[in-house]
Amino acid sequence: MHAPQRTFTPRQLRRYDGKHGRAAYVACNGIVYDVSRSYHWQTGIHWVQHRAGCDLTAEMTHAPHGSDLLERFPRVGVLIPKTHRTDTARRSNTSD
Amino acid sequence: MAKVAREMVEKAGVNVDQLLELLVKNASAELTTYYYYTILRANLIGLEGEGLKEIAEAARIEDRNHFEALMPRIYELGGKLPDSMVDFHNISACPPAKLPANPSDIRAMLTVLVEAERCAVRGYTHICNLTAGKDHRTYDLALAILNEEVEHESWFSEFLGEGPSGHFMRRGETSPFVGKFLR
Numbered sequence: 001m002h003a004p005q006r007t008f009t010p011r012q013l014r015r016y017d018g019k020h021g022r023a024a025y026v027a028c029n030g031i032v033y034d035v036s037r038s039y040h041w042q043t044g045i046h047w048v049q050h051r052a053g054c055d056l057t058a059e060m061t062h063a064p065h066g067s068d069l070l071e072r073f074p075r076v077g078v079l080i081p082k083t084h085r086t087d088t089a090r091r092s093n094t095s096d
Numbered sequence: 097m098a099k100v101a102r103e104m105v106e107k108a109g110v111n112v113d114q115l116l117e118l119l120v121k122n123a124s125a126e127l128t129t130y131y132y133y134t135i136l137r138a139n140l141i142g143l144e145g146e147g148l149k150e151i152a153e154a155a156r157i158e159d160r161n162h163f164e165a166l167m168p169r170i171y172e173l174g175g176k177l178p179d180s181m182v183d184f185h186n187i188s189a190c191p192p193a194k195l196p197a198n199p200s201d202i203r204a205m206l207t208v209l210v211e212a213e214r215c216a217v218r219g220y221t222h223i224c225n226l227t228a229g230k231d232h233r234t235y236d237l238a239l240a241i242l243n244e245e246v247e248h249e250s251w252f253s254e255f256l257g258e259g260p261s262g263h264f265m266r267r268g269e270t271s272p273f274v275g276k277f278l279r
């Protein structure tokens with residue numbers, strides 16, 4: 001709202017897969033959340049099927065819970081709709 | 097492994113390896129909950145705690161029954177429990193129902209209990225969804241467990257001031273739904 005929003009392309013989001021000590025980020029309805037500290041997202045895997053580093057908006061429809069559970073976790077940015085071509089131009093804000 | 101039993105589930109289009117992973121993780125959630133509830137129940141003392149002790153005990157025994165009922169289905173489908181109980185503990189589908197720092201804080205105790213049950217209700221609903229109309233036996237088992245988890249949630253939620261749940265505490269034998277899988 002105040003500071004400029006950090007943006008992620010789908011490819012940039014992929015880096016935050018929760019593996020090997022990397023942070024676990026998931027996107028839902030255009031927002032990127034940091035679920036690293038969740039018991040339910042250890043090693044970036046959620047209930048066998050789901051992987052951190054992905055946009056899981058569609059998967060949420062089949063979940064036995066709503067997207068409100070994501071609000072327990074920090075919002076770290078917004079997901080920009082997929083654009084293969086402009087990915088490299090946006091690399092500058094992947095630093096962490 | 098019960099070869100044809102597994103083949104039927106595969107043919108119906110269920111990813112059996114994924115299903116087995118879910119069943120093992122939920123079996124772990126049951127047995128670990130049985131353990132953690134033992135400690136919770138022991139600490140439900142005094143004027144407020146005593147009223148919950150009996151209910152926590154019924155939920156504890158039924159969760160152990162859920163573990164017992166899941167185990168045969170895991171092996172029938174060609175799965176197995178981990179060799180190490182430490183590994184088994186650590187893959188639980190739901191977080192440990194740990195004793196709160198202040199066990200005389202009855203609200204904190206209830207929150208741990210109700211959250212464990214809610215995780216279970218969501219988990220078995222998911223397993224029912226995955227198996228409905230496809231893997232009849234796992235569905236029947238997951239539904240039986242779900243029926244008991246919904247009652248567990250109801251018992252504890254009433255104490256949190258969430259209104260009446262319509263349920264009475266367990267009377268007679270434990271596991272009225274899962275019992276048929278335990279014989």
Ligand code: HEM
Nearest residue numbers: 028038039040047056059060063069070214215218219222
């Ligand atoms: C088949 C799909 C899914 C299943 C079976 C599933 C299952 C669960 C269960 C059982 C819980 C525990 C809830 C509780 O304790 O009451 C949970 C929590 C959660 N789930 Fe899912 N989920 C699914 C899909 C998703 C998706 C697609 C997302 C993200 C986009 C997601 C994000 C979360 C979050 C953030 C939590 C809260 C974790 C915490 O509080 O530590 N889930 N899920």
Ligand code: HEM
Nearest residue numbers: 009010011013014051052053054055081082083084085087
């Ligand atoms: C071995 C597995 C995988 C391989 C080999 C693979 C390969 C690729 C390739 C070659 C691209 C195109 C890269 C480019 O345009 O420069 C891509 C894009 C992408 N992949 Fe994967 N991928 C894999 C798994 C996954 C998984 C599991 C996910 C989801 C969690 C995923 C999500 C994406 C996304 C979101 C993009 C960008 C798509 C777009 O912007 O349209 N990938 N992947």
Ligand SMILES: [Fe+2]
Nearest residue numbers: 126159162216
């Ligand atoms: Fe249970």
Ligand SMILES: [Fe+2]
Nearest residue numbers: 159213245248
């Ligand atoms: Fe339970």
